[in-house]
Amino acid sequence: MERKAKVAVFVSGGGTNLQALIDAQQKGIIKSGEISLVVSNKKSAFALERAEKAGIKGVFVSKKENGGQEGFERAVNEILDAEGIDLIVLAGFLSILSPGFTRKWENRIINIHPSLIPSFCGEGFYGLTVHEKALEYGVKVTGATVHFVNEIPDGGKIILQKAVDIQDGDTPEILQRRVMEQAEWIILPEAAEMICNSIINQEE
Numbered sequence: 001m002e003r004k005a006k007v008a009v010f011v012s013g014g015g016t017n018l019q020a021l022i023d024a025q026q027k028g029i030i031k032s033g034e035i036s037l038v039v040s041n042k043k044s045a046f047a048l049e050r051a052e053k054a055g056i057k058g059v060f061v062s063k064k065e066n067g068g069q070e071g072f073e074r075a076v077n078e079i080l081d082a083e084g085i086d087l088i089v090l091a092g093f094l095s096i097l098s099p100g101f102t103r104k105w106e107n108r109i110i111n112i113h114p115s116l117i118p119s120f121c122g123e124g125f126y127g128l129t130v131h132e133k134a135l136e137y138g139v140k141v142t143g144a145t146v147h148f149v150n151e152i153p154d155g156g157k158i159i160l161q162k163a164v165d166i167q168d169g170d171t172p173e174i175l176q177r178r179v180m181e182q183a184e185w186i187i188l189p190e191a192a193e194m195i196c197n198s199i200i201n202q203e204e
Ligand code: GAR
Pocket: 012, 013, 014, 015, 016, 017, 018, 047, 091, 092, 093, 094, 112, 113, 114, 125, 126, 127, 130, 180, 184
Protein backbone atom coordinates (compact mmCIF):
# COMPACT_ATOMS: atom_id res chain seq x y z
CA MET A 1 0.00 0.00 0.00
CA GLU A 2 1.08 3.57 -0.73
CA ARG A 3 2.43 5.51 2.20
CA LYS A 4 0.14 8.16 3.71
CA ALA A 5 1.18 11.77 4.18
CA LYS A 6 1.55 12.65 7.86
CA VAL A 7 -0.62 15.59 8.83
CA ALA A 8 -0.32 17.95 11.80
CA VAL A 9 -3.40 20.03 12.59
CA PHE A 10 -2.83 23.37 14.34
CA VAL A 11 -5.68 24.65 16.53
CA SER A 12 -6.48 27.38 19.03
CA GLY A 13 -10.08 26.79 20.06
CA GLY A 14 -13.17 24.64 19.76
CA GLY A 15 -11.82 22.49 16.98
CA THR A 16 -14.94 21.84 14.90
CA ASN A 17 -12.76 21.91 11.77
CA LEU A 18 -10.39 19.41 13.41
CA GLN A 19 -13.48 17.25 14.08
CA ALA A 20 -14.48 17.52 10.42
CA LEU A 21 -10.99 16.30 9.45
CA ILE A 22 -11.15 13.39 11.93
CA ASP A 23 -14.63 12.41 10.67
CA ALA A 24 -13.48 12.66 7.04
CA GLN A 25 -10.56 10.36 7.80
CA GLN A 26 -12.91 7.85 9.43
CA LYS A 27 -15.26 8.01 6.40
CA GLY A 28 -12.40 7.56 3.91
CA ILE A 29 -12.77 11.05 2.41
CA ILE A 30 -9.19 11.61 3.58
CA LYS A 31 -7.35 8.50 2.44
CA SER A 32 -3.97 9.81 1.28
CA GLY A 33 -3.07 11.27 4.66
CA GLU A 34 -3.34 10.49 8.36
CA ILE A 35 -3.76 12.98 11.16
CA SER A 36 -0.70 12.22 13.28
CA LEU A 37 -0.53 15.23 15.54
CA VAL A 38 -2.57 18.14 16.90
CA VAL A 39 -0.69 21.26 18.02
CA SER A 40 -2.43 23.92 20.11
CA ASN A 41 -1.13 27.32 21.17
CA LYS A 42 -3.91 27.46 23.81
CA LYS A 43 -3.77 25.15 26.80
CA SER A 44 -7.54 25.10 27.29
CA ALA A 45 -8.46 24.50 23.63
CA PHE A 46 -11.35 22.02 23.44
CA ALA A 47 -9.73 20.79 20.24
CA LEU A 48 -7.11 18.99 22.39
CA GLU A 49 -9.92 16.97 23.98
CA ARG A 50 -11.24 16.06 20.54
CA ALA A 51 -7.74 14.84 19.59
CA GLU A 52 -7.47 12.73 22.74
CA LYS A 53 -10.90 11.20 22.16
CA ALA A 54 -9.86 10.24 18.63
CA GLY A 55 -6.59 8.72 19.87
CA ILE A 56 -4.45 11.39 18.20
CA LYS A 57 -1.39 12.80 19.94
CA GLY A 58 -2.09 16.37 21.07
CA VAL A 59 0.46 18.89 22.32
CA PHE A 60 0.17 22.35 23.79
CA VAL A 61 3.10 24.61 22.94
CA SER A 62 3.30 27.84 24.90
CA LYS A 63 4.58 31.02 23.28
CA LYS A 64 5.24 32.49 26.71
CA GLU A 65 7.15 29.52 28.11
CA ASN A 66 9.27 29.42 24.94
CA GLY A 67 10.19 33.10 25.16
CA GLY A 68 8.03 34.41 22.30
CA GLN A 69 7.23 33.64 18.66
CA GLU A 70 10.72 32.51 17.64
CA GLY A 71 11.03 30.08 20.53
CA PHE A 72 7.47 28.86 19.95
CA GLU A 73 8.22 28.09 16.31
CA ARG A 74 11.54 26.43 17.18
CA ALA A 75 9.76 24.16 19.68
CA VAL A 76 7.00 23.38 17.17
CA ASN A 77 9.52 22.60 14.41
CA GLU A 78 11.34 20.14 16.67
CA ILE A 79 8.09 18.27 17.30
CA LEU A 80 7.06 18.33 13.62
CA ASP A 81 10.47 17.06 12.49
CA ALA A 82 10.50 14.33 15.15
CA GLU A 83 7.06 13.15 13.97
CA GLY A 84 8.04 13.29 10.27
CA ILE A 85 5.18 15.63 9.41
CA ASP A 86 4.50 16.28 5.69
CA LEU A 87 1.61 18.74 5.85
CA ILE A 88 0.37 21.32 8.35
CA VAL A 89 -3.35 22.14 8.36
CA LEU A 90 -4.32 25.33 10.18
CA ALA A 91 -7.83 24.65 11.47
CA GLY A 92 -8.86 27.63 13.55
CA PHE A 93 -5.25 28.42 14.47
CA LEU A 94 -5.54 32.07 15.40
CA SER A 95 -1.91 33.16 15.52
CA ILE A 96 0.21 34.44 12.64
CA LEU A 97 3.28 32.37 11.72
CA SER A 98 6.57 34.12 10.89
CA PRO A 99 7.98 34.33 7.33
CA GLY A 100 10.84 32.05 8.46
CA PHE A 101 8.35 29.35 9.42
CA THR A 102 6.17 29.68 6.32
CA ARG A 103 9.27 29.56 4.07
CA LYS A 104 10.50 26.36 5.74
CA TRP A 105 7.07 24.83 5.06
CA GLU A 106 6.47 26.35 1.61
CA ASN A 107 3.46 24.69 -0.08
CA ARG A 108 3.14 22.47 3.00
CA ILE A 109 0.79 24.63 5.11
CA ILE A 110 -2.89 25.11 4.30
CA ASN A 111 -5.42 27.26 6.15
CA ILE A 112 -9.20 27.51 6.32
CA HIS A 113 -10.51 31.08 6.35
CA PRO A 114 -14.23 31.85 6.90
CA SER A 115 -14.79 34.22 3.95
CA LEU A 116 -14.35 34.34 0.19
CA ILE A 117 -10.77 35.68 -0.04
CA PRO A 118 -9.88 38.45 -0.97
CA SER A 119 -12.90 39.77 0.97
CA PHE A 120 -12.79 40.07 4.75
CA CYS A 121 -9.31 38.66 5.26
CA GLY A 122 -5.83 39.64 6.39
CA GLU A 123 -4.59 40.74 9.78
CA GLY A 124 -7.33 41.19 12.37
CA PHE A 125 -9.88 39.15 10.40
CA TYR A 126 -10.42 35.93 12.30
CA GLY A 127 -13.22 33.98 13.93
CA LEU A 128 -16.50 35.79 14.55
CA THR A 129 -15.06 39.19 13.48
CA VAL A 130 -15.02 38.03 9.85
CA HIS A 131 -18.79 37.43 9.93
CA GLU A 132 -19.46 40.70 11.81
CA LYS A 133 -17.62 42.58 9.06
CA ALA A 134 -19.46 40.74 6.27
CA LEU A 135 -22.84 41.57 7.85
CA GLU A 136 -21.80 45.18 8.51
CA TYR A 137 -20.80 45.60 4.86
CA GLY A 138 -24.06 44.07 3.71
CA VAL A 139 -22.73 41.46 1.28
CA LYS A 140 -25.33 38.92 0.16
CA VAL A 141 -22.91 36.04 -0.35
CA THR A 142 -19.97 34.94 1.78
CA GLY A 143 -18.27 31.57 2.21
CA ALA A 144 -14.98 29.92 3.03
CA THR A 145 -11.57 29.54 1.43
CA VAL A 146 -8.78 27.02 1.81
CA HIS A 147 -5.42 28.43 0.73
CA PHE A 148 -1.70 27.81 1.02
CA VAL A 149 -0.03 29.84 3.75
CA ASN A 150 2.84 32.19 2.89
CA GLU A 151 4.28 35.29 4.58
CA ILE A 152 1.22 37.41 3.68
CA PRO A 153 -1.69 36.78 6.08
CA ASP A 154 -4.43 35.02 4.02
CA GLY A 155 -2.40 35.86 0.88
CA GLY A 156 -1.29 32.43 -0.37
CA LYS A 157 -2.58 30.60 -3.44
CA ILE A 158 -6.24 29.59 -3.22
CA ILE A 159 -6.98 25.84 -3.27
CA LEU A 160 -10.79 25.62 -2.80
CA GLN A 161 -13.64 28.04 -2.14
CA LYS A 162 -17.34 27.58 -1.45
CA ALA A 163 -20.01 30.27 -1.39
CA VAL A 164 -22.75 30.54 1.26
CA ASP A 165 -25.83 32.81 1.10
CA ILE A 166 -26.47 35.43 3.74
CA GLN A 167 -30.08 35.47 4.95
CA ASP A 168 -32.28 38.19 6.43
CA GLY A 169 -31.93 38.32 10.19
CA ASP A 170 -28.51 36.66 10.28
CA THR A 171 -26.40 37.35 13.36
CA PRO A 172 -22.63 36.79 13.28
CA GLU A 173 -23.15 33.58 15.27
CA ILE A 174 -25.87 32.21 12.94
CA LEU A 175 -23.79 33.08 9.88
CA GLN A 176 -20.64 31.55 11.37
CA ARG A 177 -22.47 28.27 11.94
CA ARG A 178 -23.91 28.23 8.39
CA VAL A 179 -20.50 28.95 6.84
CA MET A 180 -18.99 26.12 8.88
CA GLU A 181 -21.74 23.61 8.02
CA GLN A 182 -22.12 24.50 4.34
CA ALA A 183 -18.53 25.31 3.47
CA GLU A 184 -15.65 24.92 5.97
CA TRP A 185 -16.34 21.36 7.15
CA ILE A 186 -16.66 20.25 3.52
CA ILE A 187 -13.82 22.01 1.71
CA LEU A 188 -11.14 21.66 4.42
CA PRO A 189 -11.15 17.82 4.33
CA GLU A 190 -11.41 17.90 0.50
CA ALA A 191 -8.40 20.21 0.23
CA ALA A 192 -6.42 18.19 2.80
CA GLU A 193 -7.02 15.04 0.74
CA MET A 194 -6.01 16.81 -2.51
CA ILE A 195 -2.73 18.08 -1.07
CA CYS A 196 -1.87 14.81 0.74
CA ASN A 197 -2.50 12.98 -2.52
CA SER A 198 -0.22 15.30 -4.44
CA ILE A 199 2.51 14.98 -1.77
CA ILE A 200 2.59 11.17 -1.91
CA ASN A 201 2.41 11.18 -5.72
CA GLN A 202 5.39 13.57 -5.97
CA GLU A 203 7.45 10.82 -4.31
CA GLU A 204 6.79 8.18 -6.97
C1 GAR B 1 -13.33 28.76 11.96
O1 GAR B 1 -14.46 29.45 11.51
C2 GAR B 1 -12.13 29.08 11.09
O2 GAR B 1 -12.45 29.24 9.74
C3 GAR B 1 -11.69 30.40 11.68
O3 GAR B 1 -11.83 30.21 13.08
C4 GAR B 1 -12.88 29.28 13.33
C5 GAR B 1 -12.36 28.17 14.22
O4 GAR B 1 -13.36 27.28 14.60
N1 GAR B 1 -10.37 30.73 11.29
C6 GAR B 1 -9.96 31.96 11.04
O5 GAR B 1 -10.66 32.94 11.19
C7 GAR B 1 -8.52 32.09 10.53
N2 GAR B 1 -8.25 33.42 10.06
P1 GAR B 1 -13.04 25.80 15.07
O6 GAR B 1 -11.98 25.88 16.18
O7 GAR B 1 -14.33 25.28 15.61
O8 GAR B 1 -12.55 25.01 13.89
